[in-house]
Amino acid sequence: MNKLLTGIAAIAAGAAFAAGSAYAEPTYRFGGGPSGGAWHPATSAGTQLLNQELKGKYNFIYSPSGGSVANVRSVGLGNYATAWGHIGQIYQSWNGTGTFEKDGANKNFRVVARVRAQSQIFAVLADNPIQSFSDMKGKVVNLLSRGSGSNVNCVNVMKALGMMDNIEARYLGFAASARALGDRQIDVFCSAGVPFLIPALTQLSVSKPVRYISLTEEEQKKVTSAYRFYSPITIPVQKDIKGMDKAARSIAYDVWWIAHKQMSDEAVYDMLKVVAAPQNLERLTKAAAYWKDLGGDFNALEEHKILVHPSAARYWKERGVKVPMSIVKGY
Template identity: 30%
Template sequence: MKFTAKIFLLIVSLLALGLLVAGCGGSGGEGGEEQNKAGQTSFSLATAGTGGTYYPMGGGVSSVVQDATNYEIAVETSGGSAENLRLIEAGETELAWANASEIYWAWNGEEFFKGQELKSFRVVNFGWNAIFHWAVHKGSNINSFADLKGKKVGIGPQGSGSAIFGETYFRAIGMWDKVQPMYLPPDDQATSFKDKKIDVFGYFSRVPMASLMDIAAVTDIKLLDPTIEGAQANFSQKYPFYTKTVIPKGSYSGQDQDVSMYNNPVYLVVRKDISDQVVYDLLTAIYSDKGQERLKQTNKAAEDMTLENALQGMEEMGVPLHPGAIKFFEEKGLEIPQELIEG
């Protein structure tokens, strides 16, 4: 009996020791995961379709950052701005481009994000001004948006900032139920437009847009001015993010006059749990002389992405700036609006 009792006590002691070791091992594993997360060096950057500005600018940023750091950034195509913010919220990407309107609405749970306040992202820096292009065949009888009744209108893929703008605009001017929206990315729109399967090409991009240049090289186009009907509907007053701008004459083949359009600024956003050092390093690479030069070689949109413009429009959005960005911009002498600083 005494022997049996001793064996029993030994077994209990061994089990207790095993549990203790397992517990320590488990704790160490979790600590390792946290350490790996803090030391993360591989990231994904959600962009949009390949025919707009998001994708090539994503490639430019990835190349600049990878050359200057030990970080790897995989550039991913997506549905665009709205989907990108949802991908960040779901933990499926770490970095993304997004338009001002979707950033504001997602943060506040309004409009197309009604009831879904997304709080997992933070703003990093201003990217460029994105202009919504509306184009029709020059030989068509379409001269205004009133002429689009019953027409097939390309507005970008579902979930994109372009599709959201298209629906918002047509609803504002009372035409949403009178057109046939075609949810196509720019490259697919270009093909369908050239084949005359859609009547209108519509998409956000910095000027010039690759897909529209491709179209204009083989068929005559005419740009439609949305600001006429927009002014009648007080569009800019209701949606201040969509500011009025101009596509200068000569931007596209056959364009012999300036055409007014609406603009929606683009920003780089990241998951809030990306380390301050990573964001600081990203900005250091982007705003270096070499980084600026490389980005301008990638796409003309980079002409907007200067240090002087870095905080443009952020105060109006009211979404917090990532702490790593705050540190970088303060060191560069920029004054950070209090509204952009958490805590």
Template identity: 30%
Template sequence: MKRLLTGIVAAGLASIVGAQAQDKTEVAWGGSNPGGVMYYMVGVAGTELGKGLPNINITQVTTGGSTENALRLIKGELDMGIVYGSHVYMAQDQQGPFANADKGDMLRGVAMAYEGPTYFVTLGDSGIEKLEDLAGKTVALGPPGSGTVFNCSNILTALGMLDSIKPQMMTFADAGRALGNGQIDAFCQSSSPAAAVTELAETRDVTVLAYSDEQLATITETFPFYHGGAMPEGTYRGVPETAMPYTTVYWVAHERVPSDVVQSMVSAAYEKQDVLAQGHKAWAQMKPDVKNFQSLGAPMHPGAEAYYREQGQWPE
């Protein structure tokens, strides 16, 4: 009898454990590849948010970056992703990299993640002092499928320079090493601080090329989803405050993610924002930014809306 009862109890416990496992919500969250800002943002968020949300299992998915994140969200291969606002906008009308994709009407906003600049990095002794000096040079534009390639190509197109360079596609980490080894002349980077640039600047003098006022005006007139800004002095060792184009980046969810899951995650993220920012500085910029996201043509996720209404942060 004792063995039978033991077996029944064990079976019952196994059933409970099985039910708990089934109740756990899996969330696949796309960032970028190592060396990119999105990679580290999602990494620290997955680790920290997971500590207090036992019923949610967050998996960091390594991707090419924003473009791939948006496309995979549209295909249903991701549950969340860090995505440029410009990509949310273009996905609604199936423009640019989304011309052959389904309409992005399943994209839902969670929060503004950060505002990211796009800039070109070279070595201090390269002889490259301004953007025009990139003509004829080998320039890494980022990994295939990344928002960095999208941004860098847009900027060079606006300035009439895209056909003047020798473009290469490589990961951020590989680009930093290739520049340090003299295999390329410069590389383009979106967002800051980026690990690839930080690591290179620790051992070499780096130059971040400044944009002129005229160049910034041309870029923002050609592509209105960019705006002028300045990367603060000290972002990288030895680099002064530098004017450059910025774009807004969002934490985006697929519409299928349950409202209570999104509400729990966004609540935990704001509660732990200081901790997240210690993991990567970009998290310090997180805010609702509801109206600006909605102006892109996509709604906020109901779970995020519930949280912001609860906190009195929903615009009326």
């Protein structure tokens, strides 16, 4: 009797294992962004689309994050399978410099797509006497929450201009910093622009007009010389920002989509094939405009020698994109 029961138990266990193997799909975490920023709704919508289109083959789990620094670090460590990151953090992680110096160089990920370009915004209430960066000395400047790429970019600008020791720095998130600006608890709001706007600031300007502060040409050169992954840009007047009446010099940088080596070649290809399909990209863009410029232009990565995933190169080449093969390499 005992032998019979043992045999039945063994058969049952084997059947359960086989069933589990048949229905267990690879699970991949997709890193998102902080509340009040543009990445949170965009990557959340992307994750939902992937699960709808690839149900039964893969399971994607959306994971809110602190932003670019957290995303790039988490992908490098394999805690996230995929995420977006600013070129600054990707470059520093790849080379083990700057914010990632203590982490060491990490090449456990590859780039799969260019998401879009961003700019950096420095804004004040329209009636604030601050007119320039030099006027910010002794003022309360919010540099966004630590761990976000926007925070790193805010700090980089201030460091390049020798201003970090001359301001009262605060580290509030997107939504909290917009409220603080409106309540005059801070003097200057710093944030990424998508490409020239951020929702929390746009909403604030409806009731309390704001202005963007412009770098001088000399200040702009200081920043782009100190950090080679930035390029100069002039933000045109934004009609959605009530109170903005002048263009503002700033910096621009790319946002890239990266994937950890835990993702199979097929998974990377399938992920792109779903998200970047024109009809799906149109759907995503309606839900979150941040997806609008997703593409396979990897030329900017040649200078930095950051590698592109072979499956991504395959997909974008099939779409007619000319991919520089000198930076396409697996693990």
